[in-house]
Amino acid sequence: MQDVGWGSCGISWVFTQKPDFTERMKSDTLKLKIRLTAPTDSISIEINSDKEHATGYIFKPENNLDWQIYNIPLDKFKVSAGKSAPDYTQINEFGIFSVYPNDGLVIYLTDIWIGNPVLEVDSVAPASPQNITIDLVKDKYNYNLIKWVDVPDEENEKYNVYYSKNPITDVEAEGVQVLAEDVAEYKGEVGVNHYFFTPKVETPTTFYYAVTCVDKANNVSAPGLSNISSNPSNGVAVINDGAPVLFMADGDLSEWIASGIKPFIISKSRSVVPEGSFFDNDDDLTVKLYLAVDDYNLYVGVDAIDDKVVFDITGEWNKQDIIYLHLGLYNQVGEKHDGATTTTLRATEPDYVFYLMGDKIMKRALGAWDFRDMFKNGTDNYNVVQLTANSFYSEAMIPLDSIPYEGDARFHPAKGMKIPFEVVIDDRDDNYDPDGALAFSPYYNGWSWSSPYEWAETWISDTTTTDVHTAVPVVREYKLGQNYPNPFNPSTTINYSIEKTGVVKIKVYDLLGKEVTTLVNDIQSAGYHSVNFDITKNSNLTSGFYIYQIQSGSFRDSKKMLLLK
Missing domain, CATH: 2.60.40.3080 (Immunoglobulin-like)
Structure with a gap:
């Protein structure tokens, strides 16, 4: 189960035939296995006959990242706060929940039972996946489509996919990274997308892939291996190494143009359009986002075309047009952060969301639900200039000293750093209803506010001199x-x-x-x-x-x- 940060969350099971727990509650024991991905607070187990009649047990699991076995006598369960005792002859539901928010934390559960069942032991590893092929797919973003055929004679198995710049012999070896985990079986051909990026221009990039099969008893196969793949990457704009010449955060973008800095471009034709968004064309919404950094400040420039600019600040702050700028302020080496590690690694590798709005900039560190105002519009650090009813410029100068939360590392940029990065634009139109959103990362799934695993990446580099979508040169020679x-x-x-x-x-x-x-x-x-x-x-x-x-x-x-x- 994964805690999305809004409050307690978990998993529950509803009985199709309501069992009688009257005698079990006096003498039986609940047994289960739990594995944490990071230290957590308390876990609650609840049994109910309906939502108002429940009994529960709250405990704090050991902060051990290995599997732990827990044996909990059912007679230790107490009537849940604010509820009445359940009808034990008609038990309806059994659930396990986190008690307090643990932003993005994943908790694994297995072997949950009462009584003393005889569990079948399966220790035979499945066969390796076969027929692993790599296809280049050209779309808004290039990606390698990794395909394989399901392992025969297995039921409810899962697949893990790995990649490396070097041939893979051991999926645990240094340099081998996880691309996808727990991919469900699919009767026939299975596929996983691998998007990969390089600074500025598309570049032939070599990868090797491996796929393992995990059967329903958690036995893992030896890896099935792909041939070498060398396909063009996605060239992305970069964070310029150094401030634009004579920069002032006044909403005049001329210094970006004069410095030759190329923007990230977010539009319907070039970006991810989440389900439920409504954009006729690029005139509905196109944003050019300029970024630069030195050891003192993060510099931001925005050139936006929007069919209707909404900066009405009389209501709630999130009822206007907002640019959500997601940045990991560290050099990304190895695995991306997920909802758990973005919390546990904050001291050295903090991830942030900056909220660029018509009246101010706010910030939030992932792993914390503490929104903080930074700079108001019309100051030396932030200015928004609305040019027409359907366009605006904005510029920001964000001191790096102003970003960290208590205990976070202060960022010291260096040329060549790989930076976790995402931009999501929330577009509001009539009656503050969203026209929809656009997202830069091809991995976008709606959870970027909680987990950097869905972000893309960029680099700190010198002034961009080549457009983001420059084509791969045609090969004209041996x-x-x-x-x-x-x-x-x-x-x-x-x-x-x-x-x-x-x-x-x-x-x-x-x-x-x-x-x-x-x-x-x-x-x-x-x-x-x-x-x-x-x-x-x-x-x-x-x-x-x-x-x-x-x-x-x-x-x-x-x-x-x-x-x-």
């Missing part, structure tokens, strides 16, 4: 690149390009001309490709120079690489 790293141990990557579809062979030789291994022997399409050479598969190789050679049609080329053990 070319064999120098391996990297070089020297290497234990693995290195070889990049190459193919002008025409055809058979490609890449082999490795020692200096005496003896063949060491064949890396590629396959028909490949025109484009950019790469292959990994890993000596762990050739453990008898000694330090020294080796030759790698490519052949495709009449094209031949070779280069040296140096192995240092």
Whole structure:
């Protein structure tokens, strides 16, 4: 179960045939297993005959991230506060809940029973998933579609998907990241989308994928492995390294233009349009968002076209047009934060939402339900200029010292940092009803306010000189690149390009001309490709120079690489 932060939440079961618990409540014991993903407060267990007649038990689980077994005598249950005793002859519902908000916390439950059932033990791992294929899908965002076929003879199994820049032999190895967990079985072909980004321009990016099967007894298969995939990434705008020239937060965007800084563009044609949103075209809503940072301030510029600008601040603050700017103020290395880790890692890796509105800027740290005002419109730090009934500019200068909550790390930006990032725009029209929303991240599912796992990413870089959606250059030549790293141990990557579809062979030789291994022997399409050479598969190789050679049609080329053990 996952706590979404609004209050207590959990899971419950309704009995189709209402059992009699009269004798059980006197002598039986409830048994269950719980695994936390982060320390939590109390958990409540409740049994009721209807919503007004319930008995319950509240306890604080051990703050241990391993599975823990709990045995709770039913005679310890007490009538729930504000309710009457249930009719134990007609039990209707059984539930488990978090007592207090634990923003985004996930709690795992299993093996819940009363009495002394004999549980069947299954310790046989399922077979590895097979027929793992990678398809490039070009849409608003490029993505790799990872597909496989369900493992036969399994019921109610789940699948976990992993990816890495290097060949995968162990899904727990360093550099292997989780793409998707607990993917439900699907009778036939299953698929998971992998969106990936690079700064500024689309770039050929290499990945390897692995899929494991988890059966209903939680036995995990060995990984099924994909071939190498090298497809163009999504080039994204960046956070400029340094303030725009002569910046003032006055609502005049000329300094952004003069500095050559390119914006993130959020519109119907280029962004995610959540279900229930109503936009006819880009004139309904298009926002160009400029970002820059130095060691003192975060700089924001907004150029918005909106068919109806709503900045009426006489009512509730969230009844006007709002830009929700989500930023993780740290260098993202490894796994994204989720609803739990965004709380537990706040001291070193805090995530924030900034609310840019017509009258002010507010902030909130994920993991806290403490909205705080920052700057009002018409000050040195924030200005909104409404140009017409359907357009406005705004600019903000947010001191980095003003962002952290108590205990949060103060951000010190550096060029090259990878920054968790999302923008959601809430568009209000007639009678303050939302026209809908637009979101930058292709992972958007409505929970970005709670979990950075649904965010995209960007980088701190120099001034953007290339548009976000610059196309991948057309390959017009055969070319064999120098391996990297070089020297290497234990693995290195070889990049190459193919002008025409055809058979490609890449082999490795020692200096005496003896063949060491064949890396590629396959028909490949025109484009950019790469292959990994890993000596762990050739453990008898000694330090020294080796030759790698490519052949495709009449094209031949070779280069040296140096192995240092």
